[in-house]
Amino acid sequence: xxxxxxxxxxxxxxxxxxxxxxxxxxxxxxxxxxxxxxxxxxxxxxxxxxxxxxxxxxxxxxxxxxxxxxxxxxxxxxxxxxxxxxxxxxxxxxxxxxxxxxxxxxxxxxxxxxxxxxxxxxxxxxxxxxxxxxxxxxxxxxxxxxxxxxxxxxxxxxxxxxxxxxxxxxxxxxxxxxxxxxxxxx
Numbered sequence: 001x002x003x004x005x006x007x008x009x010x011x012x013x014x015x016x017x018x019x020x021x022x023x024x025x026x027x028x029x030x031x032x033x034x035x036x037x038x039x040x041x042x043x044x045x046x047x048x049x050x051x052x053x054x055x056x057x058x059x060x061x062x063x064x065x066x067x068x069x070x071x072x073x074x075x076x077x078x079x080x081x082x083x084x085x086x087x088x089x090x091x092x093x094x095x096x097x098x099x100x101x102x103x104x105x106x107x108x109x110x111x112x113x114x115x116x117x118x119x120x121x122x123x124x125x126x127x128x129x130x131x132x133x134x135x136x137x138x139x140x141x142x143x144x145x146x147x148x149x150x151x152x153x154x155x156x157x158x159x160x161x162x163x164x165x166x167x168x169x170x171x172x173x174x175x176x177x178x179x180x181x182x183x184x185x186x
Contacts (some may be wrong), residue, residue: 006054007011007063010164011087013075014117016140017061019076019079019080020060020061020063020064021059021060021063021076021120022052022056022058022059023049024048024061025049025059025061025069025071026047026093027045027068027069027182028044028045029042029044029068030042030043030044030045030048030061030068030069030071031066031069031070031071031072032048032051032071032072032073033062033068033070033071034072034073035074036055036057036073036136037051037073038146040082042068042163045071047058048071048073048090050130051073052073055073055102055162056079057073057075058073058074058075058076059071059072060072060073060074060076060149061078064075064185072108076168077165084113092136093116095133097128097129097130098128098129099125099128099129099130100119100120100123100128100129100130100131101130101131101132101133102116102131102133103131103133103135104116104130104133104135104147104150104154105134105135105140106134106136106138106140106143106144106146106147106150108150113150113154116132117154117157117158120132120158120161120179121158121161123159124158124162124179124181124182125132126181127163128181129165129177129178129179130158130162130179130180131176131177131178131182132151132154132176132177132179133141133151133174133177134150134151134169134174134175134176135177136173136174136175137173141173144170144175147168148175151168151175151177152168152177155175155177155179158179160182161179161182162179162180162181162182163179163180163182164178164179165178165179166178
């Protein structure tokens with residue numbers, strides 16, 4: 001059912017998408033493409049709209065920045081549905097980056113360190129990034145060197161699981177290091 005032939009009670013609905021349809025296309029010449037076109041090429045807009053009417057379909061401008069703009073004869077609602085589906089598919093294919101945080105104190109003992117090291121190994125092997133930081137409370141800021149040594153040791157112990165993205169850096173009361181997982185060899 002073509003867009004310009006719809007009969008409904010009430011005022012006509014305004015096209016709210018990014019695509020111009022039928023009489024909204026004001027350019028004199030367009031490039032016409034589509035599955036149901038015998039010989040695609042450059043046509044006048046009025047001629048293309050007549051062709052779409054004969055096929056009981058809509059003329060949809062799919063590439064307005066081209067010279068001349070590219071239009072397609074298709075069912076507009078079906079076209080919008082396919083566009084939404086493509087967007088959804090692209091969105092599902094993008095990777096979501098997960099960042100896991102691990103907190104140390106400047107005087108963390110070996111047992112706690114090893115416990116947190118095992119967690120970091122697990123996070124990196126699952127593909128998550130690790131943000132490890134030493135939190136300095138009160139006067140413990142005097143032990144900045146100890147915190148840096150701890151984070152560098154942490155990065156060295158995780159060398160086979162991930163690589164250092166950012167070396168230890170002091171930000172306020174925290175010294176932070178970022179590790180990203182190594183790509184699995186195929």
